[in-house]
Amino acid sequence: MQAKASGVDTQRALPIVNHMINYQHALDPIFHAMADGTRRQIIARLSFGPATVTDIAAPLTISLPAVLQHLKVLENARIISSQKIGRTRTCHLDLPALSRAETWIAERRQFWSDRIDRLSDFLTETDANSTDDRSLK
Numbered sequence: 001m002q003a004k005a006s007g008v009d010t011q012r013a014l015p016i017v018n019h020m021i022n023y024q025h026a027l028d029p030i031f032h033a034m035a036d037g038t039r040r041q042i043i044a045r046l047s048f049g050p051a052t053v054t055d056i057a058a059p060l061t062i063s064l065p066a067v068l069q070h071l072k073v074l075e076n077a078r079i080i081s082s083q084k085i086g087r088t089r090t091c092h093l094d095l096p097a098l099s100r101a102e103t104w105i106a107e108r109r110q111f112w113s114d115r116i117d118r119l120s121d122f123l124t125e126t127d128a129n130s131t132d133d134r135s136l137k
Helices: 010-034 037-046 053-057 064-076 095-136
Strands: 080-085 088-093
Touching (some): 010 064, 010 095, 037 053, 037 064, 037 080, 037 088, 053 064, 053 088, 064 080
């Protein structure tokens, strides 16, 4: 039998909470980096393949030093990596970092989907019980 406190299934909730804590430190820089629209544009550009800093900066309406700052945030979050050959710096998307964020989001989505399904089942059962009670009177 599962322990419940205030209608919360604690047996099921604790592993999720512990899992979230384990992710916290690794995900904070990723979500911080993706919170900015310019950095999301850079990620979108790099999803098509590696690009030089000049190519990344071209469609953006900000200065090159500002682009470099955004790239530094993305690199610190390990969303991108870069390689300098001569005077050209090429950036690459780091898919494992994005996969960690995607996994975290998918787990939250599944958790809430399950909760909503259980609520729906409960409401359907409650409605059926109240209909049965009315028909007996």
